[in-house]
Amino acid sequence: MNQDIRELLGSSLHDEPPLRIDRARVLAAGRRRLRVRQCGVLAGSAFGVVGGVATAVAAVAVVTAGPPSSTDGPPLSSPVAVPTTAPAGIPCPPAGHESYVETSATAVAEAGRLTEAFRRFPFPAPSGVEMPPIVLCAAGESWNANIAFGLPDGAKWTVVIRVVPDKAVRPDGCPKPVKGHSCRAETRPDGTFLTFSTGSADNPGRLSFAGVTAWRPDGTTVTVHESISVGNSPARRLLDDQALVAIATAAELRLDPPSSRVAAPTGTRATELSAVLAAAGVLPPGMTAVRAPSVPVEAMEFFVSQGGYKLNADLVDADGEGNLFIFLSPPALGHLPGRENVTCAGMAACEVITLPNGRKATVQRDTAYNAPAKVIILNTIAEDGTQILVRSANQSERFAGGKNPPVSQPTRPEPPLDIDALARIASLPGLVW
């Protein structure tokens, strides 16, 4: 019986596409996470000795401050040459069994910039309270700091700062009241809308938290939330309302203006990119594109996936079927035109070439990892910082994935597009974020 059900489940794998997870990229990401974890342990011990209390987030960032790892790219399956000009930053570590929130290199870099900026802010902690280092980490599209404070008498507080872009409609008052919570709202003369909330989460009648959220005119929303530990008896606040507001409205926590931030990928832009490719006529005469089974759009169309724009199409001509895969990743924050670090360092079977538009690109072909298929992988960075990957393989997705288990045999002698063709695609002026 189990075998019947297993076969039934296996039948749904009918259109299994070729594996596109890059081993080198996974290894690099693993090494980076290992470094973060090891540094966190060391720094945590150090803070314990001096009596201060710092969260793992803060500790990690202090020790690892420096240039970001080259593994800070968003999708692991798109190995690209990453510029080394972005400021330092870290993604937020997961809580409990949670996994990492998918966070772009741009957001991680913004975490570094915010951390640096917030160091200049005079944090309104009462005298006698030791200030731990404050680091904002990135989680998706939010930036967070989790700061622990303590006094020798055992009193403890945790202050959480959360910074998000102001995308939603601003509220016109407090949310619906919850038992044990209170809230009031006010609008400042400069247009900042504030909500003040306090409550008792554990013991009715005993204050356990206080918070302020500021919807600011600069397009940034900041929440500052103070939790008062049960050990504080009687419950004392670390930060009064004025201090919470000072933090929530701090100019240092202003996110980069939307105009200079990288836009999230959209279906509209994907359509535009498809048009760019169609107008360029990148396929040789006699070659046609066929929709690959795993993609949600037609052949030779881009779609939004893994935080970028992806195109995945099978190409057919008299020699057989192959596959074309293109992935555009967002520009890294801090990208400086002309300073891109396009290199073959650490990449097997790789060479650096010059594209028709004069920019550098790396080309990898026929790596042992892809055997027996033949592949050509071209990576480059456009002038605006868009990270471009173009891959041609002599293995079409629809036939490679048509068996269970999949048969990784070539479906044509050579990849359908050669290096020159890939270079031409990567040079298209409109193929940018």
Next chain:
Amino acid sequence: MRDRDREFGEYFDARAAVLRRTAYLLCGDWHRAEDLVQSALVKLYVAWPRLRSDGAIDAYARQILVRTVIDDSRRRFRRSETPVESPPEVALEQLAGAEDALDVRRALAALPPRQRATVVLRYWEDLSVEETAALLGCSEGTVKSQAAKGLAALRRLLAASRPALEELP
């Protein structure tokens, strides 16, 4: 570090595709399955020395994959790959396969995440009730009831196109 990289690389080559199939059965989207497997493999790399000495690499890989899938399902709604109504032009034999695949995919997608995970772990990964319960962090009774409900739902959803399934428990 070099040994870790080499050993992990060998494991990656041998098991990444297998893990991706499990992830696909759990989430119903090849692209998302790759995201999930990548995330799980990075965690696996970090824990590698301990796992190697325990000899429980596959079990741990499976565990973090399933937890990643369930966490991810909880955290945010992600649009599943929409099964195409009209498969690409292929040979008749393949067309029949594609239709079957579509049916099973739809049926799996209709199951709640934990129920789907239970079915996949019990019948695709061939784990015992005890192993499945340990991995999902629930009781053996819950695994039995979730598996029964999951199979019943699959049977109901697929009955029209697959009469033989009526014989499944």
